[in-house]
Amino acid sequence: MAMSTGLRRCGRRLVASVCNNREVSFSTTCQGNNVIQQLQHGQLQETGKSLNLCSAINQALHIALETDPRSYVFGEDVSFGGVFRCTAGLAEKFGKKRVFNTPLCEQGIVGFGIGLAAMDNRAIVEIQFADYIFPAFDQIVNEAAKFRYRSGNQFNCGGLTIRTPYGAVGHGGHYHSQSPEAFFCHVPGIKVVVPRSPREAKGLLLSSIRDQNPVIFFEPKWLYRLAVEEVPEHDYMLPLSEAEVIQEGSDITLVGWGAQLSVMEQACFDAEKEGISCELIDLKTLMPWDKETVEASVRKTGRLLISHEAPVTGGFGAEISASIVERCFLRLEAPVARICGLDTPFPLVFEPFYVPNKNKILDAIKSTVNY
Amino acid sequence: MALSHLKSSSSRSNLLKPLATAFSLRRPISTSTDPLTIETSVPFTAHKCDPPSRTVETNPQELLSFFRDMARMRRMEIAADSLYKAKLIRGFCHLYDGQEAVAVGMEAAITKKDSIITAYRDHCTFLGRGGTLLEVFSELMGRQAGCSHGKGGSMHFYKKDSGFYGGHGIVGAQVPLGCGLAFAHKYNKDDTVAFALYGDGAANQGQLFEALNISALWDLPAILVCENNHYGMGTAEWRAAKNPSYYKRGDYVPGVKTLDLGFSEEFSGHLPGDSFEYAFRAWLESVFLNEMKIVDGMDALAVKQACRFAKDYALKSGPIILEMDTYRYHGHSMSDPGSTYRTRDEISGVRQERDPVERIRKLILAHDLATEKELKDIEKELRKQVDDAIAQAKESPMPEPSELFTNVYVKGMGVEAYGADRKEVRAVLP
Ligand SMILES: Cc1ncc(C[n+]2csc(CCOP(=O)(O)OP(=O)(O)O)c2C)c(N)n1
Numbered sequence: 001m002a003m004s005t006g007l008r009r010c011g012r013r014l015v016a017s018v019c020n021n022r023e024v025s026f027s028t029t030c031q032g033n034n035v036i037q038q039l040q041h042g043q044l045q046e047t048g049k050s051l052n053l054c055s056a057i058n059q060a061l062h063i064a065l066e067t068d069p070r071s072y073v074f075g076e077d078v079s080f081g082g083v084f085r086c087t088a089g090l091a092e093k094f095g096k097k098r099v100f101n102t103p104l105c106e107q108g109i110v111g112f113g114i115g116l117a118a119m120d121n122r123a124i125v126e127i128q129f130a131d132y133i134f135p136a137f138d139q140i141v142n143e144a145a146k147f148r149y150r151s152g153n154q155f156n157c158g159g160l161t162i163r164t165p166y167g168a169v170g171h172g173g174h175y176h177s178q179s180p181e182a183f184f185c186h187v188p189g190i191k192v193v194v195p196r197s198p199r200e201a202k203g204l205l206l207s208s209i210r211d212q213n214p215v216i217f218f219e220p221k222w223l224y225r226l227a228v229e230e231v232p233e234h235d236y237m238l239p240l241s242e243a244e245v246i247q248e249g250s251d252i253t254l255v256g257w258g259a260q261l262s263v264m265e266q267a268c269f270d271a272e273k274e275g276i277s278c279e280l281i282d283l284k285t286l287m288p289w290d291k292e293t294v295e296a297s298v299r300k301t302g303r304l305l306i307s308h309e310a311p312v313t314g315g316f317g318a319e320i321s322a323s324i325v326e327r328c329f330l331r332l333e334a335p336v337a338r339i340c341g342l343d344t345p346f347p348l349v350f351e352p353f354y355v356p357n358k359n360k361i362l363d364a365i366k367s368t369v370n371y
Numbered sequence: 372m373a374l375s376h377l378k379s380s381s382s383r384s385n386l387l388k389p390l391a392t393a394f395s396l397r398r399p400i401s402t403s404t405d406p407l408t409i410e411t412s413v414p415f416t417a418h419k420c421d422p423p424s425r426t427v428e429t430n431p432q433e434l435l436s437f438f439r440d441m442a443r444m445r446r447m448e449i450a451a452d453s454l455y456k457a458k459l460i461r462g463f464c465h466l467y468d469g470q471e472a473v474a475v476g477m478e479a480a481i482t483k484k485d486s487i488i489t490a491y492r493d494h495c496t497f498l499g500r501g502g503t504l505l506e507v508f509s510e511l512m513g514r515q516a517g518c519s520h521g522k523g524g525s526m527h528f529y530k531k532d533s534g535f536y537g538g539h540g541i542v543g544a545q546v547p548l549g550c551g552l553a554f555a556h557k558y559n560k561d562d563t564v565a566f567a568l569y570g571d572g573a574a575n576q577g578q579l580f581e582a583l584n585i586s587a588l589w590d591l592p593a594i595l596v597c598e599n600n601h602y603g604m605g606t607a608e609w610r611a612a613k614n615p616s617y618y619k620r621g622d623y624v625p626g627v628k629t630l631d632l633g634f635s636e637e638f639s640g641h642l643p644g645d646s647f648e649y650a651f652r653a654w655l656e657s658v659f660l661n662e663m664k665i666v667d668g669m670d671a672l673a674v675k676q677a678c679r680f681a682k683d684y685a686l687k688s689g690p691i692i693l694e695m696d697t698y699r700y701h702g703h704s705m706s707d708p709g710s711t712y713r714t715r716d717e718i719s720g721v722r723q724e725r726d727p728v729e730r731i732r733k734l735i736l737a738h739d740l741a742t743e744k745e746l747k748d749i750e751k752e753l754r755k756q757v758d759d760a761i762a763q764a765k766e767s768p769m770p771e772p773s774e775l776f777t778n779v780y781v782k783g784m785g786v787e788a789y790g791a792d793r794k795e796v797r798a799v800l801p
């Protein structure tokens with residue numbers, strides 16, 4: 001299969017190939033940590049080592065700091081490596097003036113990043129969990145997004161990149177599980193990017209950092225240690241606003257992003273067994289998104305299913321659905337299906353019911369194809 | 372100042388010597404309510420107000436209840452740790468052991484008509500408000516008998532009938548809410564106040580200052596309690612705060628600190644760096660290991676005194692900040708071993724010299740209110756209470772699946788799910 005995240009999810013039961021430790025941790029004992037340590041000691045020089053998503057991000061940050069002396073990494077606990085260890089080794093290598101801890105103050109952190117970026121620097125900001133981005137919502141929506149527009153292009157904060165881990169992890173509960181991407185897709189001036197795998201994460205993060213617009217980069221924390229694949233050692237970038245057909249098919253188009261793709265991939269696999277051929281698309285950039293690739297696919301298959309973890313109402317799936325109905329109304333053979341999180345707060349003990357798991361997707365594939 | 376000040380002022384004899392005792396030696400455990408006066412060995416430090424008196428009124432019964440309540444909390448948190456390791460508690464879980472004196476001392480000074488709001492480290496505050504062990508363990512394990520019916524988990528304990536407003540996950544967000552509670556208290560004109568608790572890390576959130584300004588502007592009976600356990604996750608206070616004298620951070624708002632470590636005077640103004648950190652550690656160790664015989668922030672009596680003072684003050688003159696110098700023994704949460712950013716010596720030093728439960732135990736023994744064996748028996752009984760509560764909690768069922776859709780909105784405006792596997796949702800308007 002085209003996508004090789006090295007991970008298989010059956011519903012929400014994980015059969016992990018790397019490490020089962022899904023705890024948020026100051027010092028995890030996973031294999032991923034060894035990779036980071038090796039990186040720090042410069043032992044990992046050959047191209048294309050197997051890396052997990054966390055290490056791939058770490059590598060991208062190393063490259064970003066190395067290639068641009070005007071780039072900075074900061075956030076809560078980042079100089080210690082961050083709670084997920086994504087920034088491990090950076091402070092040691094690049095010094096405390098370029099990689100530093102901030103106090104606990106998200107609004108301040110992002111505002112500070114905007115100011116830093118306004119003077120032609122690259123501010124790579126970490127918000128510890130996507131759930132904690134809301135104290136910074138005003139800075140992002142009102143300051144970052146509109147700086148260029150309202151100053152008639154005199155100023156901008158294009159050097160700002162906000163990295164933040166999002167999504168379900170099994171038992172994160174209300175404030176360590178949310179997927180807030182849709183809020184930011186409602187804000188022209190901001191780009192929203194979500195990678196699905198280590199190789200993608202490295203290339204997309206480097207593009208996001210170097211993009212001339214402020215970018216929010218949502219990292220699927222579920223995959224930090226679980227997703228492992230070959231990641232080229234060198235500096236490379238993957239294009240933003242370009243979706244990718246990661247599996248070709250003829251009966252139905254499936255669109256998703258980030259960690260959800262591995263659930264969808266499983267559903268495709270099962271549908272295949274029942275004779276349904278699915279085309280799976282990774283949107284990668286949600287704002288501005290690649291309508292053409294999705295449109296071309298739906299013109300071919302005549303059916304569309306979108307899946308994301310965020311609640312269905314007002315989720316980004318709604319936007320995709322509306323746009324595709326506009327463009328492909330006569331070609332559609334069934335209503336667009338959205339298999340998403342339920343319209344409830346992210347629950348603690350009910351997570352298995354809440355999440356758009358493989359079976360929900362599989363049922364929807366079948367009912368859409370048999371409509 | 373305080374380092375030298377502490378050297379001269381802290382002495383073991385102060386702790387052991389009753390200032391005024393109006394009881395006779397007796398057996399068994401004293402239940403007397405005859406007044407007993409105990410002096411805190413270290414004075415309070417105040418900002419823009421006169422400090423409370425060092426002389427604390429108590430009685431044998433209160434001291435024994437302090438012991439019992441804190442030992443129960445301690446046992447509960449240790450048991451939660453085991454349950455977590457046994458995977459019976461999942462997700463995020465923040466333990467309070469080490470900080471018990473704050474919860475217990477605060478309750479001793481106020482009534483259940485006063486309200487309390489705190490962050491996610493909320494198990495013991497809940498217990499202090501009259502919550503039961505069964506409710507705690509059930510909630511931790513996501514069961515119906517939990518204080519939030521299994522829907523909240525460790526970070527979201529509440530108890531409406533005794534004014535406990537929870538249990539909040541977003542750092543700092545509970546403080547403005549606390550000021551809103553204070554406004555309501557003021558309106559009610561019933562001489563009640565709101566206590567808003569937050570950590571040293573939370574103290575750097577902007578909304579704290581917004582809340583303070585509003586409270587001061589309208590003279591709200593709001594008491595902001597900074598539980599300074601010296602770390603916000605892995606970040607030592609001095610790394611995050613230019614001025615770690617949290618009781619002074621309100622500027623125009625008065626503040627009281629239950630102990631002045633001399634931290635800010637000696638260390639603010641220094642830029643954090645490696646050599647600084649080293650010096651800081653050495654200083655901390657010398658203070659914790661050698662000097663801290665009696666420490667108010669870990670002393671339920673001092674906390675009680677400060678909270679009583681603050682309540683009186685707030686009712687008359689508006690908001691006030693209390694800084695509680697305290698310490699958490701566990702890591703930040705269950706995935707943090709708690710030993711990467713602080714030394715094991717530091718932790719064991721605090722345990723040996725400042726432990727809130729041990730402090731009260733010593734006090735009880737020194738005043739001959741109970742024997743060592745009697746206190747041990749109490750602990751044994753508490754251990755059994757905890758074990759029984761856990762066994763009972765395990766019997767409690769998980770919430771009904773339909774509960775996923777309740778309480779999103781008020782009944783009748785609810786979101787409903789339907790369809791074969793409940794994957795379709797609709798909002799119902801009244
Ligand atoms: C807005 C927000 N940012 C970050 C976090 C993650 N976080 C949870 S607790 C914590 C440290 C808080 O430290 P402190 O206020 O000192 O409280 P303590 O844990 O010591 O009781 C952090 C950074 C959060 N929950 N909310």
Ligand SMILES: [Mg+2]
Nearest residue numbers: 570571602603
């Ligand atoms: Mg703290």
